[in-house]
Amino acid sequence: YPFTECPTIPLGLTYLAAVLEDRGFEVDILDMVVYKFSREKIIEKIRQYKPDIVGAGSVTMNYPHAKRILQIAKSEGATTIIGGPHATFADREVLSEAPWIDMVVRREGEYTLLDIVKGRDLKDVKGITYREDGEIVRNPDRELLMNLDELPFPARHLVPLSKYIAYKTGCSMVTGRGCPNRCIFCVGPKMTSRKMRFRNPKLCVDEMEEILDYGFDEIIVEDDTFTINKEHVFGICDEIISRGLKFKWSANARVNTVTREMLEKMYEAGCIFIQFGVESGNPEILKTCKKGITLEQVRKATQIAKEVGIGVLSSFIIGLPGETKETIKETMEFAKSLGTYYGYHVLAPFPGTEVRERADELGVKILTNNWLRYDANRAVTETEGVSAEYMNKIVRDFYKGVTKYVKNQVKAEEAGTASEADLKDVAIRRRRSLAWHLLKNDLIETYGKFKDEAEDPVKRLADNLYSYRGIQNNFTKQYIDKEIAQMVKEKLLTYKNENGTIVWQWKMPEKPRRTKTKEEPTIPTKTPTL
Structure with missing residues (x-):
């Protein structure tokens, strides 16, 4: 991935x-x-x-x-x-x-x-x-x-969780399966059915506690639409509150399923962020895609979330059936008008989606079946009203704007004028950049092996890492010393002495103790x- x-x-x-x-x-x-x-x-x-x-x-x-x-x-x-x-x-x-x-x-x-x-x-x-x-x-x-409660909790102990914690990403989980909606660009309902199946809220929160015990401080609820069932949402939130748990979590939601009462309860239970799939700022495109929402519902749900204190990311897709330069402009203006975070993906007609099966009828031209290009960040289709080149330019320009925004945050940090929120964003982004270098280049495995010469192994590891050009070009030595020491303090990195050689490694989690039904x-x- x-x-x-x-x-x-x-x-x-x-x-x-x-x-x-x-x-x-x-x-x-x-x-x-x-x-x-x-x-x-x-x-x-x-x-x-x-x-x-x-x-x-x-x-x-x-x-x-x-x-x-x-x-x-x-x-x-x-x-x-x-x-x-x-x-x-x-x-x-x-x-x-x-x-x-x-x-x-x-x-x-x-x-x-x-x-x-x-x-x-x-x-x-x-x-x-x-x-x-x-x-x-x-x-x-x-x-x-039908009974999801019979499934054991996911075997997260088989995954190097320390790497995800180092990256400052939340831990994913699901509280139910299924999606009753019919969006033509999504395979979700075909994959898990349109029939909703929910887990017992107590078991969901048991799993949340296990995730927190692993060392995560944020949980990502990956249900297709967490807010689809009021009783289920309130059951989980009340269970979190009754146990006195304090942690951050986020979820996917639909604008036509949330109410002020629900969002207030979610906020009380620690929800800090929700993602709304809006897809388009053009009502006709929403109808063609069987989205089942209105722009007024989007505005209302977004406003309530903002008033309650929950952050919102509105997600849009460009290149949907009927898309033109004018409808893209509508979408961009609508996204800006919401006053929240927003982002664009480009339509990717995945196998199993209705938009792929009806592409000709819907006026969508599929340009390639090179699956590596189906990352939804570049155009693999076009419509009669808009070319792939135009959509790619829209995405490029959007991300140029994001890059400029990020650079301005860094400049404000350096000038001492950054807000508390901006400082937090910069810190998380910098930590993720460091983790990206460490993980994708196996730097701990490569530079974390050296002779034990009676020096501080943590300092030696930081020194070795800083000799890597990609680290030198992006971070100060002081920052590397601080962050590596912090990762060791958090027990994300551990070392052992193998016959006079220090070997650093990412810590693997221990298997949790649970009652299992053996067969x-x-x-x-x-x-x-x-």
Whole structure:
């Protein structure tokens, strides 16, 4: 997944791993979001772990990378499985173009993967697409898991949480699954169904407490629409309040589902930010996209949130059916008028979306099926009224404005005129920039190994890191000394002495103590999920 987006823990993989662990299987996760991607690293992991099965998750933009990982795994003799929305809705295409992938797990995969790992005959496993005698076989869909409370908490202990904490990103979780809406640009309802399923609020807050125990101070509720059910929202908020928990959290919301009463309760429970999917400032485009909201609802919900004290990010998509230069201008003016944070993505017609299936009818021209370009930050489509080049210019100009805003914040900091909010923004952004360098270049692993010469290992680590040109060019030595010492204090970085050699590493979390329902596996197996 692209690190340019704010990285979050791979929630789907940790749910899959949790179900397998809960049944007594041995599982590991190689989280490539926060490691420097390399073929050698994948081979080393596979040869060290010797898995029977290797699985990879795939959204459209990272599908080519998932495909490469599984090709490596197959060359090492593992059974290979791919899941996620891209593979779910392009399952036959995936198996046709990648003969090294053995099967696709479609939609929600926890119990489908469990059936496979237990050795059940593939013809009896619902929710998979696989090969048999050279033919692609698509089994019926698996029934929805209606009782989400039977799922164990995600196996976050298999992920290097210290890296996410160092990056100052929140920890993701879900309190329910499903989305009843019909937006033509989204695969969510097809992936998790339009039927809403909610977890018990007490269990949700139990999980929140576990996340806080790991060291996070912020939680990201990733439900498609957290605010869809008033009783559920109030149940969770009241549980947080009754336990006296104090932490920051954010959530996705729809403008036609929030009320002042709900937002006040969310604020009381610690919610600091919500994201509204607005998509367009043109009413006709909203209707075409089946968004089901009005601009007046957007204005009202945004105003209430601001009055309550909750920050708002309004998200827009350019390039939707019917888009023209004039409608883009409408959207930009409407976004500015809200007086909140806002951002643009460019339409990406992912497999499984209605806009892709009806592209010709809707007047959307798909320009490429190079999935690496489907990051929603550059145009892969155009309409009769607006070209890809024009949309790309709009996005470039927007981000130039963001860059200018950020530079002005830094200048204000240096001049001593920055507001408290700006100072906080600059500090978080600088810390994330440092974490980005450390993680994407494996700098702790590279510069954190040296002979024990009776000097301060923390100072030596900071000195070594500062010798890296990318660090020197972006940070002061004083800042590196301070931040590395802070990461050590927070126990994100630890070291050990191996026969006279100091070896620094990112700390891995300990497995939490929970009551589990054990079920003996049918066959012994190891199943790392990459």
